[in-house]
Amino acid sequence: xxIVIRPxxxxxxxxxxxxxxxxxxxxxxxxxIEAGMDRHAVLLFRDQPLTDEQQMAFSRHxxxxxxxxxxxxxxxxxxxxxxxxxxxxxxxxxxxxxLDRESRQRLFNLGNMLWHSDSSFKAVPAKYSxxxxxxxxxxxxxxxxxxxxxxxxxxxxxxxxxxxxWVCEHSLMVSRGSLGFPDFTAEERALFKPVRQRLVRVHxxxxxxxxxxxxxxxxxxxxxxxxxxxxxxxxTEHATQPRFVHVHHWRLHDLIMWDNRQTMHRARRYDEAQPxxxxxxxxxxxxxxxxxxx
Ligand SMILES: [Fe+2]
Numbered sequence: 001x002x003i004v005i006r007p008x009x010x011x012x013x014x015x016x017x018x019x020x021x022x023x024x025x026x027x028x029x030x031x032x033i034e035a036g037m038d039r040h041a042v043l044l045f046r047d048q049p050l051t052d053e054q055q056m057a058f059s060r061h062x063x064x065x066x067x068x069x070x071x072x073x074x075x076x077x078x079x080x081x082x083x084x085x086x087x088x089x090x091x092x093x094x095x096x097x098x099l100d101r102e103s104r105q106r107l108f109n110l111g112n113m114l115w116h117s118d119s120s121f122k123a124v125p126a127k128y129s130x131x132x133x134x135x136x137x138x139x140x141x142x143x144x145x146x147x148x149x150x151x152x153x154x155x156x157x158x159x160x161x162x163x164x165x166w167v168c169e170h171s172l173m174v175s176r177g178s179l180g181f182p183d184f185t186a187e188e189r190a191l192f193k194p195v196r197q198r199l200v201r202v203h204x205x206x207x208x209x210x211x212x213x214x215x216x217x218x219x220x221x222x223x224x225x226x227x228x229x230x231x232x233x234x235x236t237e238h239a240t241q242p243r244f245v246h247v248h249h250w251r252l253h254d255l256i257m258w259d260n261r262q263t264m265h266r267a268r269r270y271d272e273a274q275p276x277x278x279x280x281x282x283x284x285x286x287x288x289x290x291x292x293x294x
Pocket of ligand 1: 112116117118265
């Protein structure tokens, strides 16, 4: 078997065949997938039933796993449905039942339906995310991806010059606050302290620039906040026009991986009375995009 990547969209996203993700990959396979990620930014692998251990082992071929701590409201270990090294992106409690409508966990997780880049609220933000479908919801629940390189490329020249060195502050309190999420505890405020990110990123391998937007971004340094929010909304509206977006319709045992440095994504609404079990591993990034405040 050898790896083949078929483009699924004019700008980005490829479907990979010829590899079994449940087994250790060869060096050639890892290199082919990395090269595919650099080019397509999102890769789909169909028919890959994985255990949590297999998903973690696959992910570790591309770097250290990111610690999910700080990416959600704090939970006691015995409230957790899946292992602490993975992100639970399901709508389920630890007994496997859909969360109550008013559940604080559910309300927080609804933020995944805003356009974002995973862990942009961390000083060293994520490289790749891998999402594995263990139970597919019967209605809705698509994941949409936006190509932030193409979105950058299509900005006018004056805007590119203007935004080149802009630095934003990102926090989970911004994205959740925009939904009217109720009060944060003192512990959460400390955990979700804003971090700085460049608005224009350069990909370390290809050298391509991209717009580093995320619903977690709430301020631009040196700009009044309402003005910054308008600018960020305008840029997000530009970057998520249909021509930059790919819609993924989930099938059981799909695995999708994406490069958070080059894309944004969002989940769409689904029937929350029915289970949706998708599990994420995250490959940590290796550098800050800009120095943090002292
Ligand atoms: Fe996400």
